[in-house]
Amino acid sequence: MNLDIQYKVKSNINYIKFLRENSSWYKYLNRNPIYFNDFEKEMKIKYKMTPKDKLDRFSKNMDKVSQIIDIFS
Numbered sequence: 001m002n003l004d005i006q007y008k009v010k011s012n013i014n015y016i017k018f019l020r021e022n023s024s025w026y027k028y029l030n031r032n033p034i035y036f037n038d039f040e041k042e043m044k045i046k047y048k049m050t051p052k053d054k055l056d057r058f059s060k061n062m063d064k065v066s067q068i069i070d071i072f073s
Contacts, residue, residue, distance in 0.1 A: 001030050008036065018043040 001009075009015045009029075018039075019025055025042075028035040044050050 001026070002033055005029055005033050005036055014043060014047055014049070015040075018046065 009019060022042075025035075025039050029039060
């Protein structure tokens with residue numbers, strides 16, 4: 001793995017965790033650093049960090065707040 005990829009992985013806890021859980025990615029990242037984008041996409045999907053997931057979480061939180069306000073009203 002080149003130094004740039006190593007630095008990116010070590011600077012993000014989620015990358016490290018994902019690599020430990022899916023060790024096959026070591027092989028891909030060692031052979032070709034271009035796979036880093038695919039690695040990052042797959043990690044975000046697994047840990048639900050995509051924009052769609054964030055929007056869904058925000059929506060659920062807003063619904064909860066709305067219900068709480070309705071209860072006190």
